[in-house]
Amino acid sequence: xxxxxxxxxxxxxxxxxxxxxxxxxxxxxxxxxxxxxxxxxxxxxxxxxxxxxxxxxxxxxxxxxxxxxxxxxxxxxxxxxxxxxxxxxxxxxxxxxxxxxxxxxxxxxxxxxxxxxxxxxxxxxxxxxxxxxxxxxxxxxxxxxxxxxxxxxxxxxxxxxxxxxxxxxxxxxxxxxxxxxxxxxxxxxxxxxxxxxxxxxxxxxxxxxxxxxxxxxxxxxxxxxxxxxxxxxxxxxxxxxxxxxxxxxxxxxxxxxxxxxxxxxxxxxxxxxxxxxxxxxxxxxxxxxxxxxxxxxxxxxxxxxxxxxxxxxxxxxxxxxxxxxxxxxxxxxxxxxxxxxxxxxxxxxxxxxxxxxxxxxxxxxxxxxxxxxxxxxxxxxxxxxxxxxxxxxxxxxxxxxxxxxxxxxxxxxxxxxxxxxxxxxxxxxxxxxxxxxxxxxxxxxxxxxxxxxxxxxxxxxxxxxxxxxxxxxxxxxxxxxxxxxxxxxxxxxxxxxxxxxxxxxxxxxxxxxxxxxxxxxxxxxxxxxxxxxxxxxxxxxxxxxxxxxxxxxxxxxxxxxxxxxxxxxxxxxxxxxxxxxxxxxxxxxxxxxxxxxxxxxxxxxxxxxxxxxxxxxxxxxxxxxxxxxxxxxxxxxxxxxxxxxxxxxx
Numbered sequence: 001x002x003x004x005x006x007x008x009x010x011x012x013x014x015x016x017x018x019x020x021x022x023x024x025x026x027x028x029x030x031x032x033x034x035x036x037x038x039x040x041x042x043x044x045x046x047x048x049x050x051x052x053x054x055x056x057x058x059x060x061x062x063x064x065x066x067x068x069x070x071x072x073x074x075x076x077x078x079x080x081x082x083x084x085x086x087x088x089x090x091x092x093x094x095x096x097x098x099x100x101x102x103x104x105x106x107x108x109x110x111x112x113x114x115x116x117x118x119x120x121x122x123x124x125x126x127x128x129x130x131x132x133x134x135x136x137x138x139x140x141x142x143x144x145x146x147x148x149x150x151x152x153x154x155x156x157x158x159x160x161x162x163x164x165x166x167x168x169x170x171x172x173x174x175x176x177x178x179x180x181x182x183x184x185x186x187x188x189x190x191x192x193x194x195x196x197x198x199x200x201x202x203x204x205x206x207x208x209x210x211x212x213x214x215x216x217x218x219x220x221x222x223x224x225x226x227x228x229x230x231x232x233x234x235x236x237x238x239x240x241x242x243x244x245x246x247x248x249x250x251x252x253x254x255x256x257x258x259x260x261x262x263x264x265x266x267x268x269x270x271x272x273x274x275x276x277x278x279x280x281x282x283x284x285x286x287x288x289x290x291x292x293x294x295x296x297x298x299x300x301x302x303x304x305x306x307x308x309x310x311x312x313x314x315x316x317x318x319x320x321x322x323x324x325x326x327x328x329x330x331x332x333x334x335x336x337x338x339x340x341x342x343x344x345x346x347x348x349x350x351x352x353x354x355x356x357x358x359x360x361x362x363x364x365x366x367x368x369x370x371x372x373x374x375x376x377x378x379x380x381x382x383x384x385x386x387x388x389x390x391x392x393x394x395x396x397x398x399x400x401x402x403x404x405x406x407x408x409x410x411x412x413x414x415x416x417x418x419x420x421x422x423x424x425x426x427x428x429x430x431x432x433x434x435x436x437x438x439x440x441x442x443x444x445x446x447x448x449x450x451x452x453x454x455x456x457x458x459x460x461x462x463x464x465x466x467x468x469x470x471x472x473x474x475x476x477x478x479x480x481x482x483x484x485x486x487x488x489x490x491x492x493x494x495x496x497x498x499x500x501x502x503x504x505x506x507x508x509x510x511x512x513x514x515x516x517x518x519x520x521x522x523x524x525x526x527x528x529x530x531x532x533x534x535x536x537x538x539x540x541x542x543x544x545x546x547x548x549x550x551x552x553x554x555x556x557x558x559x560x561x562x563x564x565x566x567x568x569x570x571x572x573x574x575x576x577x578x579x580x581x582x583x584x585x586x587x588x589x590x591x592x593x594x595x596x597x598x599x600x601x602x603x604x605x606x607x608x609x610x611x612x613x614x615x616x617x618x619x620x621x622x623x624x625x626x627x628x629x630x631x632x633x634x635x636x637x638x639x640x641x642x643x644x645x646x647x648x649x650x
Contacts, residue, residue: 002399007406007435007483008631010398013369014426014433016622016635020615021045023426025360026342027334029277030323031085037332037357038064038090039323039344040071040083048609052083052092054106055344055357064106070095073126073276075142075151076173076531077575077606080275081127086134086158098124100139102158113160119144127276130158131179136212138167138177138186140276149530153177153188155212167214168206173197173531175276179208180233186214187231187239189222194534194542197273198417198447200224203231203241220254229270230280240289242270242280247451251281251291251304262306268294272417272447282326284349290331292321296375297387297419297448301333303349314352318345320423332357336423338372339365368396371432373422373440378475381444381467384456388472389420391428391438392481398435406437407629408482410469410509412491412498413441416457416539419448430618434633436625437482443468443498461539462553465498470508486510486629490621493517493577493606500555500585504562511628513567513621516574516606519581520557521550527578559588565595565642567624569617571604595645597624 024044031038036056043049049070055061065071072095073082082093090103092110098121101110117123121144128139141154141164151173154164168174171190175197178187186208191201202222206214221243222228229242229249239254240262249270251262263269269291271278280292289304291311299321301314318335325332331347344357373389380386393406400406409431413420420440428438442448444464445457456464469489477484488511491499496517503512518524525536525543534543541549551557566589570582579600586598599620601613608614616638623639626632 002395002397004401005398005435006631007393007400007404008626008629009634010393010395010433010435011634012395012430012433013366014429016430016615016619018363019426019430019618020611022341022361022363024048024609024611024614027344027358027360028323029081029083030325030332030334030344032325032327032330032332032346033087034327035088037344037346038085039332039334039358041358042609044609044611044614048611049095050082052090053358061358062106064090064103065092065110069101069110073124074098074121075124075126075140075276076274077529078275078531079126081140081277084128084130084137084139084277086130089134089158091128091130091137091158093125097121100125100128100137100156102160111160113158114156115163127175127177129177129179131183131208132210132212133183134158138179138212140174140177141166148533151530153214165212167212168217175273176231178231178233180237180239181235182237184208187220187233189228189231194537195224196417196532196535196538198227198270199538200226201228203228203239205239221252221259227270229273230278232281232283234283240281244270244451249451251289253306262289262309263291263304263311265293265311266450268448268450272415274415274418278322279324280322282324282331284326284331285329288349290324290326290349292324292333294419294448297389297421297442297446299421301347314347314349316354318423320421338422338424339367339370341424341426369394369433370424370429371438376439376472376475378471380471381456381460381464384444386442386444386468386471387446387449388439388441388443389422390476390481391432391440393432393435393437395433395435400435405480405483406435407486407488407625407631408473408476409436409438409625410473410487410489411438411440412443412465412469412489412495413446414491414493414495415447416443416445416461416465416494416498417447417454419446421448427618430622434622437476439472439476441469441472443472458538459541461494461536462497462501466502466506469498469502470506473508484508488513488625488629491515491517496577497555500566501553501558503564503566504555504558509564511565511567511625513569513624514582514585515569515608515617516571516577516582517555517568518577519555519585521554522547524577524581525550527580529575532576556584556588559585560592562589562592562594565624565628565645566597567620567640567642568596568598569608569620570598570600571606571608572600572602573605576606590643593644595628595642597640597642599640
């Protein structure tokens with residue numbers, strides 16, 4: 001019989017060490033050919049670095065880069081597209097100095113092929129492709145000097161014998177430079193302030209000369225209100241791309257200047273381009289294209305027959321798919337399910353046979369301890385339907401007292417243009433296996449439900465997300481799932497902003513935990529990096545005309561209304577949300593005698609990557625909830641000190 005114990009006090013095999021070491025391992029940026037498969041692998045146990053791995057066909061995976069090489073780029077601060085290849089020769093951005101390196105074979109010494117900048121990280125590279133018979137690279141370069149950084153497309157020799165040469169400039173942002181199969185044309189994406197790439201982008205094409213120079217640039221698709229995603233050339237020379245022009249992102253092709261729709265799904269083939277070189281479709285033999293479509297925040301793999309327009313679903317156990325690449329009839333992708341952590345999966349489309357090339361963890365978790373997501377739909381802001389996934393407490397060894405309902409953790413994702421999915425997340429299971437409930441929100445403004453749903457947040461950040469967070473808590477309390485007196489709200493980045501504002505202006509929450517959250521929209525507008533420097537025009541209103549709205553929705557200006565305990569977690573190297581954003585809230589709470597704790601992490605940027613810091617952040621969160629909600633954890637925690645907590649009713 002299960003032991004009866006208070007929610008939050010249950011012992012669990014899902015330990016803090018397990019979550020920190022295993023939960024952060026993930027895979028992305030895959031590539032394959034007849035020789036084998038490459039992927040990028042995040043390693044929390046190695047100070048959070050990203051390693052490039054090669055698995056030769058029939059052999060064991062080996063690291064391509066040395067143990068001290070971190071395959072990341074700082075372009076746009078969020079990075080992505082940090083490596084690319086030409087056969088067995090790979091080119092990688094090194095996070096330590098932002099130079100591009102050439103590696104001729106797995107384990108070979110990396111050789112820099114871009115110049116050392118006078119100032120650290122002044123020259124940054126991303127999203128490259130090799131062309132001109134292996135002689136040249138075209139990629140995005142970001143130059144940091146006086147004033148705003150300059151983004152452009154450059155061409156450089158693959159042997160590093162000459163400095164990069166600018167081939168496209170004048171736009172605020174560039175991405176996805178893709179040479180055509182005959183290497184006579186170049187496609188790319190470009191956009192300008194105040195737009196983000198998922199708001200409005202242009203798909204451009206230019207003519208390429210033998211030396212890599214580009215001329216006769218013209219726009220093929222896109223506008224200020226149409227987002228273009230993943231341009232790719234087919235073997236026939238046609239240009240394929242994803243557009244959300246109908247309100248849903250579908251696949252299109254440009255054939256000799258005539259654009260045709262290839263799919264018409266009420267689903268999302270594209271994805272917000274917070275990072276470079278995302279791949280959601282891949283070409284297959286016989287005129288077929290494999291596509292990852294997201295329907296109500298759940299991914300599925302479909303095979304499109306281009307000639308007939310028929311779309312057939314592939315039965316897979318996964319609900320999260322990414323980084324789809326092909327070679328012949330084989331596909332590789334990163335995948336996860338509600339009961340399985342991330343893995344590198346290879347699929348033979350002719351036989352539908354699957355093989356797992358790498359698992360993020362060989363640990364076999366007992367599914368009796370795993371709480372699986374239950375979709376919920378509730379009435380949110382403006383009376384409209386909003387969405388989330390509810391995780392009930394689950395542990396076969398324990399049950400709660402009959403007169404006690406579990407506390408609830410309301411998790412608000414970052415972005416805010418993103419969405420949560422249902423794949424196994426050990427940080428959620430850490431709480432649910434200890435007797436706490438979690439709701440993972442896809443509030444109005446999230447992706448995965450069409451552009452109209454995402455545009456609910458236009459001018460309404462700090463309104464719709466706040467009301468949807470409160471509405472989800474009320475909905476679950478009304479159903480009798482949770483204790484309405486013990487509700488915590490937490491989130492990172494934009495989710496941290498929602499957390500800070502919600503505990504100030506709503507009464508549904510007894511506590512909050514902000515991971516590097518935005519506190520002052522006015523200073524954030526001035527201090528944040530180029531990529532997002534006008535994003536708040538969309539989220540809040542035009543700057544500076546709407547400055548009064550910025551002030552009104554800034555948590556720092558509502559800090560006098562915060563009366564509930566608050567935990568603030570912040571990376572000291574964060575360039576997206578700098579430390580003063582958390583410090584100003586901590587100072588305000590200290591002056592007013594409100595319970596709070598502030599923990600800063602040296603060497604961490606926007607998001608915690610090092611295993612020891614991931615563990616400490618989760619440990620702090622659990623210790624905070626135990627003290628505020630009045631339960632005794634079964635774990636041996638290093639308790640955090642919450643200032644001014646004495647005398648606060650639990």
